[in-house]
Amino acid sequence: MKELLDKIVLERLGHDPATWPLTQGVYLAAMLLVAVLLVTFGAVFAGIVSWWERRVAGRMQSRIGPNRVGPGGFLQWIADALKLILKEDLIPDESDKVLFRLAPYFVIVGFLLTFVVLPFGYHLSATNMNVGLFYVVSITALVVVGILISGWASNSKWALFGGIRAAAQVVSYEIPAGLVILVPIMMAGSLNMHDIIRAQGGNPWNWFMFQTPMGFAAFFVLFTSLLAEGNRTPFDLPEAESEIVAGYNTEYSGMRFAYFFLAEWGNLWVMSAILTTLFLGGWQVPFLDSRLRMWEAAGPGNVPAWFYLLSAGVFALKTLILVNVVIWIRWTFPRIRVDQMMSLCWKYLVPIAMGLVVLTAVNELVSFQIWGPKAQEPVGLSHPRGWIHFAWFAVGGLLPLVAFAMKTRRNIALTGDRVDLTNW
């Protein structure tokens, strides 16, 4: 970003960026533009995914879902947003009014700030922070502050239950999440989001998820922890509607209520993007690894524009697949109980995450002793490392896929279900 802006100041405006006094202004304008873009992206994505989730849930539950507003009900989220903006912003008499008003902003800010470092494609991210992952882990903690404040400030027992549950849950699950991201960090040797992506390859057997069994297990530990941090089923205890009405947002209405849900649905993108970055190769395009390196070696400006778009498309595709998995889980699983949630975290996930970190460290050391430092580009089948990666990909990636397909086929055959999109 900085290089790009410097180039614009130098070539288009004809000033030396180091000495021109208005360089700061250009920087600021560009940052504001990016901020508006990112906030819009987060909000629009949350809106669209709210429509999409209801449609998917409808299909899963043999009903239709919203299909009145716009084609396939697509504009439903705009109608909902409009309704929520126009609704009265009700503030309970007995609530702590300042904190009550403040809480949604903590949630929405904590969610939106993660977009500062999230990658969207090749060289596409607001900043290229060298501690990007660390930044994400710390900034998402703001969300739980907002939830806790909303639970307390509402002065409602249901909201208090929700807030306390959220605090217990999110704080607990940040520990296995924080531990297990050390696995890809050690494998890549960097905290920078783009560096972690570059350390993987475009092909699935070069993704961190399939490079080692530890990466495979770490993916699921992080996935579970992020589900819990995002309050998604089966960890939706803080807003369990059958137990504590609506949890921390029981007393909220109008736009403040919408902020909570904006953050929750937008968080689907954040968690999926983090998982994609750390374990699924990020924006790397399959079979173009060596081509990309050729372009880069030829000097700056040699990477074609279509590659930027293609990498963004690949990243979005992987992320959206994960988003759909999360939606699928939500509409399949029951909710776990508070004590089960705690024991899952402290008795299983934390020790497993710890073990994975140790095993990964040992593995990295041993392979360093045998084969020396890692090559710059992902290894192919010409190297023993590549063979190990590929073998594990076959076991951890292809076998579960085949088993899943066979089971799905059996289930469909047994009940005579059929795909019917006629009433879409």
Place this chain on the structure above:
Amino acid sequence: MSLDQLTITRVGDRVEHADQGEMVLNMGPQHPSTHGVINFVVHADGEVMKRAIPQVGYLHRAIEKIGEIVTYNGFMPYTDRVDYLAAMFANEGYAIAVEKLMGLQVPPRAQYLRAISCELNRIASHLVSIGTMAMDIGAVTPFPYALRERESINDLIEALCGARLTYNYHRIGGVAFDMPDDWIPLCRKWLDHFDKTLDEWDRLISRNEIFVQRLAGLAVVPAAMAIDYGLVGPNLRASGVDFDLRRDHPYGAYADFKFEVPIGKGYAGARAGGKVGDSYDRFYCRVLECRESVRITRQACDKLPGGEFMAKVPKKIRPEAWSEAQSRIEAARGEMAYYVVSDGGERPYRVRARTGSYLAMGIIEDLSRGLMIADLVALIASLDVVAPEIDR
């Protein structure tokens, strides 16, 4: 508001003081999962409940009193409202009581039609029960699956009697209408479909690990306790008490059918900590009862006799003065009893209904001690209480 007001709970004549540090939580009467207008006063220490005191009466409509001011036949539509999820049983129980009072003989075809309609209604009622139970545990998807099947039952019953919820189908002396000519093939087709659906249901939710873990070993009711509290129906059988009026004291056409009576066996499995009489048993007994009801309906369709569907009933029903009769039937929520006294007039002197949900409410306070708030929801759902049946 003073602290005292916050910590004292008055339920009827009872006064309960919450201990220091306990939170008094009013769950209901408007709460998503109290299954109707019921209130639970929960004394909680964090997530753990000290006690949950059920408070009933919000839906009391004096149905029994209404019975004293309408004619014998005129009370029949009111019985629908005793249990809106299983109206056939309330119809049948009242009809049998009045028939006993009059010494009426119900034609065999009417008895079979009663059995068929009741068993379909039992499946429909159990589907709502197990569906809402899954929903209370947080799984929303099984609920529409259950309701989809219930809609098919509603279609079948609508073809039979024109109504989908409050049927008013059983009448004193028989049933209101004979079945349409093409009804039996329709019913058979749906029964074949429903067998597969139950397998799908097991894969979808009954064997879901989280679901089993939530319910296994939760709120165990030993057989002796179940009998002491007067639990009836699936709640009683889930505790391992092998008692079913349809088999042990057959009424109507039930002596002609062969069926099993599912009892609780710790279906959740030892690994998950399942015990006889836990919430999972209560859930799974209902699933198994659906299978048995399918069997009974099939047999009734096979054996359906011809003839009249209504006995000869005098236009004005005036049973002998100061005679009384009682009926017991196995309703969806367990044994339902009707007690009717005649004073020789056109109206009953007294009508009394005894229902399963009211008895189940009584055990909740004892079971709730030490459970978590999330478990209370599962416990209420597993006992399958329905608010109008509690209060009438």
